[in-house]
Amino acid sequence: MENLSLSYLTLCSAGYSGNCKESQVKTVTFWKTALAFIGLLLVAFTSSAQVVLPPESRCTSKDLELVDAFLDVPACQSCDPGDLITAPLKLSIANKTGSTRTSFAFWGDIVIKSSYGNVVYQAQITGCKGPIIKTDTTTLPFEVIVIEVKIDSTNSGSGISGTQISYECGSTIDLTNLFLAWTDASPKSTCSTLKSNLIAPKCGTLPAIAVSTGLTASSVPTNVTCSGDGNGAIDLSISGGSAPYTYAWVASNGGVIPTGQEDNQDLTDLVPGTYVCTVTDGSGCQATSSETITQPDEVLRPAVTVVEPSICALVPYGTVTVTSPLGADYEYSNDGGNDWQDSVTFHVNAGAGFSITVRSKSSGCVSPATDCDNYQSTDRVVPTSIKAPNSSGPLKEEMMVAYPIPFSDRTTVEFKSKKGEEYVINLYDMSGTMVKQLKSGKAKANEVVKVEVDGRGIQEGVYLARKISKSGVSSVKLLKKN
Known part of the structure; x- marks a missing residue:
């Protein structure tokens, strides 16, 4: 702006005086108009970005x-x-x-x-x-x-x-x-x-x-923690409509409305089932919300096989082995839930008794206990030793064989499954300590299952390969020589 004004001054001083005054007036008018327009823009911008209110x-x-x-x-x-x-x-x-x-x-x-x-x-x-x-x-x-x-x-x-x-x-x-x-x-x-x-x-x-908006009802369910607990809940939320609101609950598919909660907004202490609430507002408008309460599968009391000590046993103390339920989702305890393990086998001293519980890792639910008083006497097994042949031959049902015996780096354990069922085979040393799990899976009825035992990395000595399933426990003795 200074340069533009200076140019007009220079022209006037150089003798161009005919239109000098008129040009100067036009210049001043132009800049006054421009500045006023810019001021209006600033005011408009300020008013749109900020509202000034009185105290x-x-x-x-x-x-x-x-x-x-x-x-x-x-x-x-x-x-x-x-x-x-x-x-x-x-x-x-x-x-x-x-x-x-x-x-x-x-x-x-x-x-x-x-x-x-x-x-x-x-x-x-x-x-x-x-x-x-x-x-x-x-x-x-x-x-x-x-x-x-x-x-x-x-x-x-x-x-x-x-x-x-x-x-x-x-x-x-x-x-x-x-x-x-x-x-x-x-x-x-x-x-x-x-x-x-x-x-x-x-x-x-x-x-x-x-x-105020239209009446709507929505809810958030809390499912039963473990089978049989009856601690489900429903938190009902209302929006819109006009007060006061009334509530009417009905249950189906096994659900039960707890006594005294039929007209509550929220429900507690629920068992599995379907629950529907009809909400009525002060204008008589209605909205409904429905929820289904579920619970995890029951963790059943474990089935076990008890191997009691005898003077002919390969292991000098008793063992309790869980045969059901089995799977990666389960863990087992013999001390009331203080300690949990993935292994299904517990070593128990004579006269000590046992109380085995099972816990689901996914739900955290715990089974009732199986102990000396309630396990089936037919689950008691007296351990026997089986002489292993040098090569595989026809197998009797549930019989286990191993070949070659003795072995240095590898040997094969075979068994024929009597019926389709899950099983696990573990390798134990003669002190009863589990060395490693050899295999787990589900065998078909009359299937011959072969399991390779890798002897590299284990010391010379006598070992026991033990198969555990619902049908019982069977074992074969292995002799490792370098």
Whole structure:
């Protein structure tokens, strides 16, 4: 700008005086106009980015009051949680004066929360409408104008769509930090004359008002922890509609409503089954929510095989081996659940007794105990030794053989399964310590199963290969020589 002015001065001083004065006037006029336009842009930008409101103490008039806020949806609108709904905002304003006011405006925040309670959208908004009839309550639709968006979740469709409000079914909506303003009775006083910084004293404030939506009911189930516990629960949430609310529960498919909870909002101490609640609001609108309570499979009391010590036994003490249930999801205890192990075999001193329980790793549920008093006497096995042939031959049912014996690096253990069932084969030293698991799986009926024993890395000596299944326990002695 300095360079442009200087050029005009230079031209004038050089003798171009004919149009110099006129040019200078045009230059000054141009820059005055440009600066005024820039100033208007700055004012417009500032007003759109920031709303200036008077101190609350200056809003002394109590002539008008915002008494209700709701969305223009059907009176008993039904929807499924997650459905997206768009509707205009309606406000009800009570005019306590004897004169009709041409316009009513508001400034504040709209806060939309999901059915889980987290804020998915928040924005500063405004709106203006009229007239507000004297000594009456007027309900009008308001076009919502966004001043500033504060929170906008990318995973939600909630927000302002044009001049209306969009929200997911089950959401809650509040207007907070409200400033309210109104005109006088003059016909010339319209929304365009309601400036946020000039509204005092015809203004008021309101901390918050809930925006009523259609009645919806949603629930969160808590399933039974373990089979037979009866500790399921349902947490029911209500949004929209109008208070008071009443609740009516019914159960089916094995479910039972606990005594005294038929008209509760939430249910506790539930057994597996289907539970349906019908919610009725103060306007007679209804919504339903249904949940199915489940429980994990029962962990059955373990079946065991007991091998008692004898003077001919290969192991100088007794063992208790779990034969069912078996699998990677289970672990076993012989001390009331203080210690758990994946191995199905326990070494027990004579006279010590046992109490075996099984725990599911996935559910944490524990079985009843099998002990000396309740295990089947037919599960008692007297250990025997089986002389192993030098090569494989026809096998009797459940008989185990090993070849070659003795062996240096590898030997093969074979057995013929009497019926289709799961099994596990472990290798033990003569002190009864398990060296390693050789194999586990499920054999078919009459299947001959071969298991290779890798002797590399184990010391010379006598070992015992033991197969455990529901049919019982069988063993074969192995002799390792280097």
